[in-house]
Amino acid sequence: MQYLRISIVRILLGVWLLIVIGVIYGNARLYAPSPLAASLSKAPPQLTSQLAANRAALESGAATRMQALFPEGYYFSYLFHGLAWVELAMRDASHTEEAIEEASWCLQHMESPEGHAPFPPDLPPDHGMFYAAWKCHLRGGIVTLQQASDEKQLALWRDECDEIVTALQTSETPFLPSYHGAAWPCDTVPAIHALCTYDHLLKESRYRTFVKQWLVEVEERRDRQTGLLFPHTASLPEGRAGSVARATSQVIVLRLLPDIAPRIAQLEYESFRRDYVTTFLGAPCVLEFPRGMSGTGDVDSGPLVFGRSLSATVFLMGVAQVYGDHALADAIAQTGEVVGLPWTSDGKKQYAAGLLPIGDIMVTYAHVARPWFAQTQHHPDQPYEMCAWWRLPIHAVSLLVLLPALLLVWRRWRHGLKPKQESQESSSRP
Structure with a gap:
């Protein structure tokens, strides 16, 4: 004994x-050094090993497994993997050929029966706004990398853009539904980004007037509780704010807004940073609801930890890079390299043993974030502040x-x- x-x-x-x-x-x-690149014109040092792990996961059926956990798990898995490749090639042109191949492979899966199965086939434009907008956004990235040299791909992209404009012009709301009776304003933003990308790439003004009018209509439906431009949900058919702006949707909007309206993007990010960015034991993270307001997690945000959204925090890592807020992005990334338990083997880098592949794919997408063509008009007039001693509370608890x-x-x-x-x-x- x-x-x-x-x-x-x-x-x-x-x-x-x-x-x-x-x-x-x-x-x-x-x-340890941040896994992010110091410049938006350089590739993060470990990104290709992350992409290799994500590709292997997708080939092993990870997207189908993620669909069992999330309403758009299959679609998002391929979407973010393809977009990560697109933005890698925008940083480093030596990856262009492989990026086009990978992104096209992802687009094929998104357009497959399994890709559009969760979305209503009778909802314009093309299975609802969520499905149509993100697909058009990714195709725009492929055409951009091809420099509009593929006439067939360019024609498909133009048709998708036109279909989106027609659907919005015949609607009472600037936020078309993604499912019957349900609209999320952030779902329309990738579509508008695609229109702006088309005009920029082709040196045309095909959609410029429409986008300006769309922004006017959006301004009329601003979230009055937070002052932010996009509420989390919108009522139908008029598109008024249905619920308060939440971090899960704001980080998507903020990532794409600089290419649409740089000055508006600057103001929106400043407001979001003030009202949603906080800390947990010193490490920066994101509140799902604005300060002073509480709520519970749902299928959009996932579970919340003391009101903080893990998914929005991961996305903020990319968003902060887009707005020149590199100290904040690096702090999130360095914390993630501890909490995420990364491991590299056989040229593949995974987090948490790859138990949640869509999480790895989202981290990769955040690591490589950058505007597609905006310069620095959306950056702050003065650099954003970041406490140099943010690690001290973690040390104290340790x-x-x-x-x-x-x-x-x-x-x-x-x-x-x-x-x-x-x-x-x-x-x-x-």
Whole structure:
């Protein structure tokens, strides 16, 4: 029995020692270089290994598994993988050929029966706004990388853009529904981004007047509770604010808005940063609801941790890069390299052992974020502030784990020192 008791104590001490080592390692790793690139014209150093892991996951059926967990799990898995490749090639042209191939492969899956199965086939434009907008956005990225050289792809893209404009022009609302009776304003933004991208790439003004009018109608439906331009949901058929602006949708809007309306984007990001960006143990993160307002997580946000949204925080890492808020982006990225437990093997980098592939794909998409053609008009007049000592609360909490270890070492040192001192004193006696 005594032997068993000693064995259990040794096991517990071993587990405790592993925890202590993990805490020390995690605190030290917070100071490791950020996985993000220092410039939007450079590729993050580990991005290709992340993309390789994501491709392997998709080939093994990860998108189908994600569909069982999220309403758009299949679609989003291929969408963000394709967009990550597009924006990688926009940073580093040496990846262009492979990016076109990968993004086209993703687009084929999005257009497959399994890709549009969750979406209503009779809802204009083309299975509802969510499906149509993001598909048009990705195709625009492919055409951009091709420099509009593929006439067939360009014609398809133009037709999709025209179909979206027609649907919006014949609607009472600037926010078309994605499902019957349900509209999310952020779902329309990728479609508008595609229209602006078309005009920029083709040096045309095909959609300029329409986009200006759309922005006027959006302004009339601003979320009055937060002052932000886009509420989380919109009522139908008129498109008035249905619920308060939430981080899950705002980070999508903010990522695309600089290419649509740079000055508006600057103001929106400043407001969002003030009212939604917070910390948890010093590490920056995002509140799903604005300060002073509480709510519960749902299928859009996922579970909330003390009101904080993990998915919105991951997206903010990319959004902050877009707005030149690099210190904030790096802090989120460095924290993610600790919390996410990344592991690279055989040229593939995964987080949390790849248990949630769409999470890895979203992180990759955030790591490579950049505007498609906007310059710096949406950057702040003064640099955004970021506390240089943001890691200190994490270190302070970590001491609660390390303190028992330090006390144990101190007691052992004291007990070991005492007999030695007594022995020295006795040997000095005559």
